[in-house]
Each structure stands twice: as structure tokens, then as C-alpha cells.
Amino acid sequence: MDDGTSTVGRSASRRSARSGWVPYAYLAPALLLYGGFLLFPLGRAAQYSLFDWDGLGESTFVGLDNYVAILYDERLREAFWHALVLVFFYAVLPLAIGLLLAALLTRSQVRGLGFFRSVIFLPQVIAMVVVAVTWRQIYAPDGPLNAFLRLIGLGALTRPWLGDYTFTLPAVGLIGTWVCTGLVTVLLMAGMSRVPRELYEAARLDGSGPVREFFAITLPTVRGEITVALTLTIVAALKTFDLVYVTTSGGPGTSTTVPSFEIYRRAFQLGDVGVATTVGIVLTVVVFAINGVVNMVGDRK
Amino acid sequence: MKSHIRPSAAALGGVALILALAGCAPGNGAAENPESSGEISTDISDVGDVTLTVWDQEVRGGQNEQMEQLNAAFMEKYPNVTIERNSQSFDDLATTLRLALTDADAPDVVQANNGRNTMGQFVAGGQLRPLDDYADAYGWFDRYSPSVVQYSTYSDDAKVFGDGNLYGLPQVGEVVGVFYSKSKLAGLGLEVPADWSAFDEALAAAAGAGETPLLLGNIEKWPALHVFGPLQGDHVDADVITDLGLGNSGQSWTTPENVAAATSLRDWVDAGYFNDGVNGTDYDAAWQALASGDGVFLIGGSWLAADLDDAMGDDVGFFVPNRADGTPATTGGTGLPFTITSAADNTDVAAAYIDFITSDEAMEVLAETGNLPVNRASELAPSSGVMADVFTVFGEVTANGSLLPYLDYATPTFADTMGQSLQDLLAGQVTPAEFTEALEADYAEFVAANG
Numbered sequence: 125m126d127d128g129t130s131t132v133g134r135s136a137s138r139r140s141a142r143s144g145w146v147p148y149a150y151l152a153p154a155l156l157l158y159g160g161f162l163l164f165p166l167g168r169a170a171q172y173s174l175f176d177w178d179g180l181g182e183s184t185f186v187g188l189d190n191y192v193a194i195l196y197d198e199r200l201r202e203a204f205w206h207a208l209v210l211v212f213f214y215a216v217l218p219l220a221i222g223l224l225l226a227a228l229l230t231r232s233q234v235r236g237l238g239f240f241r242s243v244i245f246l247p248q249v250i251a252m253v254v255v256a257v258t259w260r261q262i263y264a265p266d267g268p269l270n271a272f273l274r275l276i277g278l279g280a281l282t283r284p285w286l287g288d289y290t291f292t293l294p295a296v297g298l299i300g301t302w303v304c305t306g307l308v309t310v311l312l313m314a315g316m317s318r319v320p321r322e323l324y325e326a327a328r329l330d331g332s333g334p335v336r337e338f339f340a341i342t343l344p345t346v347r348g349e350i351t352v353a354l355t356l357t358i359v360a361a362l363k364t365f366d367l368v369y370v371t372t373s374g375g376p377g378t379s380t381t382v383p384s385f386e387i388y389r390r391a392f393q394l395g396d397v398g399v400a401t402t403v404g405i406v407l408t409v410v411v412f413a414i415n416g417v418v419n420m421v422g423d424r425k
Numbered sequence: 426m427k428s429h430i431r432p433s434a435a436a437l438g439g440v441a442l443i444l445a446l447a448g449c450a451p452g453n454g455a456a457e458n459p460e461s462s463g464e465i466s467t468d469i470s471d472v473g474d475v476t477l478t479v480w481d482q483e484v485r486g487g488q489n490e491q492m493e494q495l496n497a498a499f500m501e502k503y504p505n506v507t508i509e510r511n512s513q514s515f516d517d518l519a520t521t522l523r524l525a526l527t528d529a530d531a532p533d534v535v536q537a538n539n540g541r542n543t544m545g546q547f548v549a550g551g552q553l554r555p556l557d558d559y560a561d562a563y564g565w566f567d568r569y570s571p572s573v574v575q576y577s578t579y580s581d582d583a584k585v586f587g588d589g590n591l592y593g594l595p596q597v598g599e600v601v602g603v604f605y606s607k608s609k610l611a612g613l614g615l616e617v618p619a620d621w622s623a624f625d626e627a628l629a630a631a632a633g634a635g636e637t638p639l640l641l642g643n644i645e646k647w648p649a650l651h652v653f654g655p656l657q658g659d660h661v662d663a664d665v666i667t668d669l670g671l672g673n674s675g676q677s678w679t680t681p682e683n684v685a686a687a688t689s690l691r692d693w694v695d696a697g698y699f700n701d702g703v704n705g706t707d708y709d710a711a712w713q714a715l716a717s718g719d720g721v722f723l724i725g726g727s728w729l730a731a732d733l734d735d736a737m738g739d740d741v742g743f744f745v746p747n748r749a750d751g752t753p754a755t756t757g758g759t760g761l762p763f764t765i766t767s768a769a770d771n772t773d774v775a776a777a778y779i780d781f782i783t784s785d786e787a788m789e790v791l792a793e794t795g796n797l798p799v800n801r802a803s804e805l806a807p808s809s810g811v812m813a814d815v816f817t818v819f820g821e822v823t824a825n826g827s828l829l830p831y832l833d834y835a836t837p838t839f840a841d842t843m844g845q846s847l848q849d850l851l852a853g854q855v856t857p858a859e860f861t862e863a864l865e866a867d868y869a870e871f872v873a874a875n876g
Contacts, residue, residue: 265702284705376848
């Protein structure tokens, strides 16, 4: 960019002009949108969380009472616990499956790699509501899953998958696993393809097997991708709403309620806007905290 | 680089802070008081040119058709009145109505849902006009059965539901009863059960013959309310259920009668009368199973009649078992009542409109367009088919029996509490006694807070 040494003064003044308002003019449209549709609602939510308000009439300022109230709300504790269980199904399980799949697909000479990659990624492309409706059919008492179990002689295992107090949460979680595995796998494959083949050959010459190769070469290489994958999937797990809303509405009983569903229920069904926004703010903080830890661990050299 | 980031972060923070501070406290709109009503008149032919704004939710086929016919007939009768109709789906109306009513330019006539969280809140906020003077002038209390009218009735402060001022009139009715397959019943050699003990015997006979006696899809949580409702009507006094269902004080859920009703439901589960996995079955899948011949009985609302009629034709029937005293008592209700807002410019015209669309002649239009008219159902019943059964049952229940409220009207949280508790009861997670205690907790808390 710099045109040489002769015009230092001009160059400096031009740079200072450029670093004045011009960059912000470029940023302004995005900043306005971001501020208007994200920061402003977030600020309003934080404000609402300090009020007792039914969404209709007058509001009363109650300070931090809403935050104290949700600490003692057993139903919300349960919802947050369910969200943590979903983190296992959305993030941990897909990561394990994704590492295995990605390692297999990149290392082996599979024909039609693009096809497999597309198939694995497909669940990511489908709208979550469609996914939920489909799986609701699959899990129905007379649905394909139970029919399959009966066919292979495991009729004893059949159950109403979305109406069982023990198995509904894992059943919903496995839908998340199905959805997230594709994303994780494709991310990891991109990372693994960076590893030069010579490195594996060298390791092979040094006498290490496939397992050793995986832990010594592959895993450290994709550390960055793992961090990204975990961040995305953990956020998805903690803010799950559509999946639960469509499949179970939090039931049977309260066995699959999650924080986002509780926010919706309190704000729109019970007309308790203050507490609903409080839960929203707390959920936001929790998401930031968990992902902060993930990124701290992930970035550590 | 640092110096480049800092101003932008500061700007961001500044924008956020300014926006947060600029926002005023939520919900500072004050409720207006209803104007005291002066002279009223039932003759609106000489009021001059008037525009009447009506918000309804009659968007589906037959609903929309009857509304269009009646509106056209009204404007023909009173050429000086122009109806400006705004029709939206039930859900859309529910979300927009709150804002619209507080607006200075509010509509004149609106359809408002009966429950405490809608009509109750509007009444408390002074946004609806009491209609008792017009009811006397037009004779509405003679036209309507008291068990129907009560669902549009609140006290001034909306603390009492089901008694006090009249705030609206519905056009159509709803009733919960038992759908059955005529061929299945004939195959079992059974008559249509006349009362609840005969119904129990029929269930046992169907189970003995290897059929699925009773179909239920309860993944949505609310469908079981419609099974428990009629069953409760067999065990508990209609007055008690009405108080419990409308969230009025002075009753209790933990009575032996309510426990007995819950025990009956639990006994049906234990006897294996229901299809497998009711809590994991779709509501729609359950009635479709009846249509495809996979069960004998299905307890559900009259709104299913049209679909079942399409699917099963003459094979489907509808009835309500009588109580021991020979009268029917079952869950039911009305379509959304038409109300007059406090902001209405000309209440005489608005009242004339409501009178017109709920008149005896209007009931004929409703029946012709495939709706269940709230009045004259028995005499307007079609000659055959399941709709004929539905009309007859509704007429019988409103005339001689008790139309029990939907139990989730009771408190703002009751739909939730009841839905979960019924899932728990059906799955055997709680005993019938624990079930009634969970409901009592919600009811008692609301009644106490309501003063």
C-alpha cells in the first residue's frame, strides 16, 4: 500500500484520515443491525428481568427478586439439569463418533467420499422442526423403531419412546446426536486433511500403529476444530427449544423440560414476563461461561 | 491495533447503554374505565351511517361461510351500517387482541376467549362493556341456557368467573363425548352404553374379545383432560366441578369424590383398556386408529366429528353416558363469545349485531354451514350421520344435563398442572390421591391470591 519513502508526511496524514471515521462508516450498517436486533433486545431483557410484569398491565420494580426466585425453583433446576444431559448427547457423543468417522474417512481410500460427506452432513441442512416431526413418527408406539425392534426379536425393548419417564430424555438427546454428528464430522475432516501424508509415513516407519497415529498426530492437529465443534454444539444443546417443543412439550410430566422451553412457557403461556427474561439472562450467562471454559482449554498450548 | 479496537468497543458499549437507559419501564399503559351506559335502544335503523369494526377468528371453511352470510344479511337489513371485518386465526387474534384493546382506535366487537387469562383480564382491565341491559332488552337470557351463559359471565373485578355481568355471547357449542365404531360394537353384541356402569361393562367386554377398548393419544398432555372431565362428571357434583373449573373459591380437589374419579381412570389403565403407550401417542394418531378399525371407543370433543365422519362415514357414532340419576354431565363449552369493547362508538349497533348473529335464524345458518349451533341444536340436527348424534347430545346436555367447564379455565397455570398430573397418573407415577393433591395446590394458591 505504501508508495515509498518520499512522502512520509502525506502518507501519515492519509492513514490518520483513514483510521478516523471511514472504518466506522463501513462498520455502521452491520453495527446498527447488530445493535438493533441483538444488543438492544438483550439490554431490554436484562431490564425486564428486574420487573414483575404480566406483559399486559403495569409493572413493578422488584430488583433482583426474580433472580433469587429462580434459584429456589425446583422446576428450573430440573430444566438446567436436562440441558446438561443434552450437552452430552449434542456435543460429547457427536465428537466421539465424529472423530472416529472423520479419521476413517480421511485415512482410508473410500470411493465416493463426497457422497458420504454429504449424507453425514444432511441432518444439518434440514429444518429442526422437520427433523422433530420426523423423529416423532419414528418414535411413535407403532412407529418404525418399535416395528424394527419387533422384527429382529427385541420386542421386549419396545416402549412409547416419547412417553416414557426414563427414556424420553435420551431419546430426544439422540435426535440431537444425529443432527450434530454431521457438522462435527465435516469440521474434523477438514482439519484432518491438513495433515501431510508424510507425517503418517514417518510415524509408520517409527513403528506406531493406527491407534498411536491417531493420538500422536491426528488428535493434536484438529485441536482447533474440536474447540469450534464443541462451542457450536454446546450452544445448540443449551438453547434447544424447537426439538422439545415439537416432540414432547417437556413431557411426560416434566421429564424433558429445558430452559428455553421454560422461558417460552412462562412468557407466553403464564404471562410471567419478568421471570421468563430472568431465565433467559441466566441461560445466556451459562452459555457464555461453559463456552469460555471450552475455549480456554482448547486454546491452551 | 489496541487503539483501533477500543473506540469501537466503547461505541458498542455506549450504544447498548443508551438504548437500555432510553427504554422506559415495561407496560405503563393505564386501563380505561368503562363508560357508564346511558339510554340504550334496540332500534338502530335511524342512527345514520355507521361503520362497525368486528374482529373475529372464524377463518375456517364453514365458520367463515356462516360469518360472511350473516354479515351480508345484517348489512342488507340495516343499509346504514357498514361492517368492517377483520378475521384472523385463533392464535393470531389471541396475541394481537391485547394490544388492540388498549389502543384508542379499538374495534367495536371482538371475539374474546372465555378463560381467566383472556376475557377475565380484559374485564379486570375495564376493556369490555357489560351487556346485561341489552340482554334484558333483547331477551338473551331466554335464548341461552344458563350453563352456556355462565362461561361469558364475570364479576366487575373479574375475581368471580361464572357469575355476575354478562360480557359476550357465543355462536357455536362444543361437547366432549364418546365416539365409537358401530360395526365393532355390533360385533361385540353390545348396545350403545346408556350410563357409566354400562360403559364400564362394554370396555370389559371389548377387552375380553381382544379389542383395544379405549383409544387415547396423550403426548400433547391436554387430551387426557377430555377423558378425565366426563369421568369426573360421573363422580362429582356438577356445581362443585363448575367452581373448581372456573377457579372460584370454596371447593377442594382432595375430596373422596375427586379421588374416586381419578381412581376410575387409573383402574382403566390397570385393566389394560387403553392402547399401549398413551403418553407417547399422538392425539391425531388415536382418532385415526379408531377410523382404521384399531379400537372400539374414543373419548373426544365434537370438533373431531367432521374428520371422523369423512373417514368412517356411517360407521361412527357419538354418545355421552348418563350419570346414575339418568342425566348426562360432560365437559363442553362454547365457541369464542362476541363481546363489545368499552371503546365502541355506538353500542346500540354493536348489540344489534350480536343479537343478529346469535338469533334463532342465525342458528339455522350455522347448522347449514356445518357448525354446531349453541342454541336449538336438537331441532336443527341433520337427519343422519355422526353430526346428528353430536347435535342431539349437545342439545340434551345443555337442556337437561350439565355442561361442565374445561378444567384448564381454572387458573392461568392449570392447563399445565393438569396436563402433567394426568400424564403422571396414567403412567402410574403418582397415586390418585397424590394427583388430586397436585391439583389442589395449584387451585388453592390461585384462590388465595385472588382474594
